[in-house]
Amino acid sequence: MIRNARPGDLDTIAALHTRARATYYRGRIPQEEYGGEAELARGREAWARAIERTEGGVLCAERDGAVAGVAAFRPVDGVMTLTQLHVDPGHWRHGIGAALHAACLDAWRERGADRVRLEVYEHNLRAQAFYAAQGWQPDAGHRAGSHLVLWLEVV
Template sequence: MIREALPGDLDAIAALHARARATYYAGRIPEEAYSGAAELARTREGWSRALQGTEGGVLCAEQDGELTGVAAFRPVDGRMTLTQLHVEPAHWRRGIGAALHESCRGAWVRAGVPRVRLDVYEHNLRAQAFYAAHGWRPDPAAPSGGSHIVLWLTVPSQ
């Protein structure tokens, strides 16, 4: 089930985010940059702000009372941006990411958003394949050589 995130979901969201990030950052960047108490506190603060935001949304995937995925989107520099989409690693390849993505897309269609941006970690090939399969395309004008790749999704109108 996909639903709006609630303030009481904050700790579960932050912990899920940390576990998901560890899968693609491990061995690529220093561990303290994505794990540990200080990073979890920073992650929790970011999600707290997202849950309090008024422009955008935070959606949760839940199965049998367990949080299995989370997605967040909001305007950044005047452009709607998918800022986060994470699935609990133990629940990968079960359609949870696709369901979250579809719920986000539905929100963008209802809001009349024509295009959405996201940045994906350059070494996260699994995520890049997921986004490509869901219609996201690389931004040919984006500078190369950074740690992230800019992708765009054209959102059909209603």
């Protein structure tokens, strides 16, 4: 089941986000940068703002009554942007990411978005393969630091 996030989901979302990020950052950047106390507090605060925000959305995927995935999007500089899409590693390969992505597409269509942007960590090959399967195309001329820029035409 896909639903809008609620304030009571905050701790669950923040913990899921931390577990998912660790899978692609571990061994590539210092642990403090993705799992240190200051970063965990920053991430939790960012998720709280995202849940409260009215111009974007945060969607939760539930499986067996628990949050198993989360996606967030919002306009950034006038462009709809998928800012986060994470599936709890214990739930990978069960269609949760695809269901979240489909729900995002519906939300973007409702908002009149015709093109969506995202950034994906250059070493996160699993995510890159997922996005390619969903139709995202790389912007060969642009990077955002250690992240690749991808675009999706919303049809």
